[in-house]
Amino acid sequence: MYEKFDPINSAKLVHHYITNMCDPAYDNLPYWLLLPNKKPAEAAHCRVDDAELVGSWYEGLTSAMCMLGTTDGDDVKQSLRRHLMKSWGKHGLRFCEKYPWTHTVHASFHEMGYILPAMNLITEEYPDDEEAEKRTSELVRGMRSLVIERKVCTFWSGDYDEDEPIYEFPNDVYLKDGGFDLTRHTGRGEQAIRNAVSLQGLVRRYELKGDEVALDLARGLANYVLDTSKYFNYKMEFFGHVHSAMWFACGIVKLGRLTDEKRYIEKGKAIYDYVRSLSSDFGWVPEYAQWHPVDEEHCETCCIRDMIVCSDELIKCGYKEYWNDMNLFARNQLIENQVRYSGYVECDNSRPDSDGITYHDIDKRMIGGFTGGSEPNSISLTRFRSIAGCCVGTAPVALKTVWDDAITDDDGILTVNIPCDKETDEIKMESFIPNEGRIRLTAKKSCAAGFRIYDWMLDYTAYLNGKEINKTSAQLNKDDVLELKFDISTVEKKETVRGIDFTVCWRGCDVVDLTPKGAHVRLYQRDLSKPKYYPTPDDVDYTGAANYGPTQQKK
Numbered sequence: 001m002y003e004k005f006d007p008i009n010s011a012k013l014v015h016h017y018i019t020n021m022c023d024p025a026y027d028n029l030p031y032w033l034l035l036p037n038k039k040p041a042e043a044a045h046c047r048v049d050d051a052e053l054v055g056s057w058y059e060g061l062t063s064a065m066c067m068l069g070t071t072d073g074d075d076v077k078q079s080l081r082r083h084l085m086k087s088w089g090k091h092g093l094r095f096c097e098k099y100p101w102t103h104t105v106h107a108s109f110h111e112m113g114y115i116l117p118a119m120n121l122i123t124e125e126y127p128d129d130e131e132a133e134k135r136t137s138e139l140v141r142g143m144r145s146l147v148i149e150r151k152v153c154t155f156w157s158g159d160y161d162e163d164e165p166i167y168e169f170p171n172d173v174y175l176k177d178g179g180f181d182l183t184r185h186t187g188r189g190e191q192a193i194r195n196a197v198s199l200q201g202l203v204r205r206y207e208l209k210g211d212e213v214a215l216d217l218a219r220g221l222a223n224y225v226l227d228t229s230k231y232f233n234y235k236m237e238f239f240g241h242v243h244s245a246m247w248f249a250c251g252i253v254k255l256g257r258l259t260d261e262k263r264y265i266e267k268g269k270a271i272y273d274y275v276r277s278l279s280s281d282f283g284w285v286p287e288y289a290q291w292h293p294v295d296e297e298h299c300e301t302c303c304i305r306d307m308i309v310c311s312d313e314l315i316k317c318g319y320k321e322y323w324n325d326m327n328l329f330a331r332n333q334l335i336e337n338q339v340r341y342s343g344y345v346e347c348d349n350s351r352p353d354s355d356g357i358t359y360h361d362i363d364k365r366m367i368g369g370f371t372g373g374s375e376p377n378s379i380s381l382t383r384f385r386s387i388a389g390c391c392v393g394t395a396p397v398a399l400k401t402v403w404d405d406a407i408t409d410d411d412g413i414l415t416v417n418i419p420c421d422k423e424t425d426e427i428k429m430e431s432f433i434p435n436e437g438r439i440r441l442t443a444k445k446s447c448a449a450g451f452r453i454y455d456w457m458l459d460y461t462a463y464l465n466g467k468e469i470n471k472t473s474a475q476l477n478k479d480d481v482l483e484l485k486f487d488i489s490t491v492e493k494k495e496t497v498r499g500i501d502f503t504v505c506w507r508g509c510d511v512v513d514l515t516p517k518g519a520h521v522r523l524y525q526r527d528l529s530k531p532k533y534y535p536t537p538d539d540v541d542y543t544g545a546a547n548y549g550p551t552q553q554k555k
Contacts, residue, residue, distance in 0.1 A: 002528060004421075005419070005431070006420070006421070013367060017392055018064070018073070018392060023356075028076045029050060029054070029083065030054065030057050031045060032045075032388075036381065036386060037540045040359055041345045041347055042358065042359050042362065044356055047099075047102050053389050055114035056114045056389075059117055060392060060393035061073055061076060062121060080118075084119065085135065089176050092137075092139045092140075093107040093112070093139065093174060094112070095176045108174070109194070109198065113247065120208060146170070147217070147221075149166065149167055165220035168221075170182070193240065194241065196221045196225045196251075206258065207258055226252070235270065238271075241287070242285060243306060246303060247306050249272055250309050253313040265317050272307070276307070280333070280497040281328060285300075285307055293499075299373070301394065301395050302372075302390055302395075305391075305394040309401055315405075327418050330398065330402040331420075332510065334398060334399070336524060337370050338368065340368075341534055342363040343363075344521075344536055347359065347362050372391050376523070377502070377514050377515075377522065378517075380518075381520040386521075405417055407429060413450050414449040414450070416452060419509070426444055426449075427441055427443055428444060433488065433509060434508055434509075440481060441482040442479065446476065446478060448473065451473070453472060456506070458486055460486035461486070463483045466481075490505055490506070511526070517533070
């Protein structure tokens with residue numbers, strides 16, 4: 001027996017994390033920084049909690065609650081909503097509250113990429129919230145007012161008017177007291193791409209509200225990044241932060257789809273294909289491209305989210321081949337990147353929470369979090385981002401995307417795209433993968449239903465009420481049963497990931513084992529007939545460096 005893909009359980013776990021890893025002393029303010037490898041373990045507040053996480057966790061918690069069909073957690077959700085409605089300032093930007101850990105109060109345009117989608121969601125969920133609509137509109141218009149508009153290209157051979165909008169921000173930091181100070185920067189580099197991650201939120205704003213200013217700003221930022229900035233080469237390859245580049249790709253594909261401009265779709269597809277060439281077949285996506293040696297790379301769950309969301313956009317544009325990536329990435333590395341065991345964590349519940357640090361029950365509260373730095377075969381506990389607050393907010397968005405896409409209406413046929421256990425008003429789906437090569441649909445009412453066929457479905461045959469049929473779809477009456485059966489023998493494949501040669505054991509679309517095994521929290525221990533290996537507190541070293549950046553920490 002093997003573990004099955006269970007997106008609902010994953011949603012329950014991340015719901016648990018978000019609703020427990022927050023601080024009631026500050027109206028459920030999230031904790032970004034979690035140090036499960038410190039002795040005793042702790043979570044600590046930092047500026048990002050209010051500047052970014054109140055947005056991403058609002059979106060993530062809403063996604064999990066929608067999947068689960070529950071109102072449990074709404075108290076935390078409303079706290080996040082209250083946080084989002086504070087700290088607005090000049091030019092419509094959202095800054096952050098002045099907490100003891102805040103340091104200089106500023107806004108960054110990268111963080112607006114988290115705030116704008118959350119505000120879009122609030123205006124969608126609560127259409128009578130005039131304050132939210134006002135803030136969202138002002139944020140879009142404020143960002144538009146701050147860009148440099150490149151109107152004329154002054155080249156050695158003459159002056160040439162630009163035919164399309166080209167917008168760039170002068171800096172990646174905007175001080176609440178002082179505005180743009182060009183002696184300051186975030187130090188992240190790559191300002192062109194990091195300042196443009198709000199593109200997806202801008203396009204969504206246009207989709208929801210018909211906001212032409214949002215569309216104009218989206219076009220101008222897209223044109224700058226794709227051309228003038230020279231961030232991408234002619235093949236749309238790049239050097240740098242994968243999450244930002246793929247988040248941008250999600251936005252330009254959506255921009256192209258909504259405006260019927262194929263050039264944007266093609267550029268976004270090329271970015272996706274480049275990152276896919278750096279990733280594993282089972283969904284391990286590097287955090288950086290060509291930034292440091294491949295054997296130092298780790299997978300940030302945010303990057304898996306981007307690949308899944310972008311594949312969804314590409315599918316909507318007609319590229320059906322990306323269904324396979326969505327399926328494999330979701331049921332393998334995305335799920336494995338979630339923390340489900342914490343026996344290695346040392347807690348000290350006698351210590352009172354103080355100065356923005358919490359100690360109590362960290363081992364219990366951390367269950368359901370997502371890692372910001374996995375290797376293909378393990379979650380390394382020597383990295384301070386073994387769990388990352390940003391990934392906790394983005395992963396549920398990926399889960400909900402997959403859940404919503406598991407069964408779709410394809411020209412009047414309810415089509416199974418992502419095998420799992422799910423019920424809709426019309427149909428009940430049961431997946432027996434990876435234990436059996438079998439998917440069963442039971443009609444709850446009259447409908448047409450069928451299956452998407454993948455290359456890993458070997459020697460497949462469809463059955464209607466136990467009788468073989470020569471198609472993979474059928475018209476069903478209430479209580480009819482449509483089944484797809486196929487060979488699901490274990491197949492070993494060789495794949496080089498992160499500079500390491502792995503043997504990947506596949507059963508259909510699921511990885512059930514991976515060798516060599518990893519250190520600390522081993523991944524892909526899915527064979528239930530074998531005892532699981534878990535680390536103990538003695539296996540875990542705390543190296544400090546809570547504020548190290550990813551390029552400063554090798555392991």
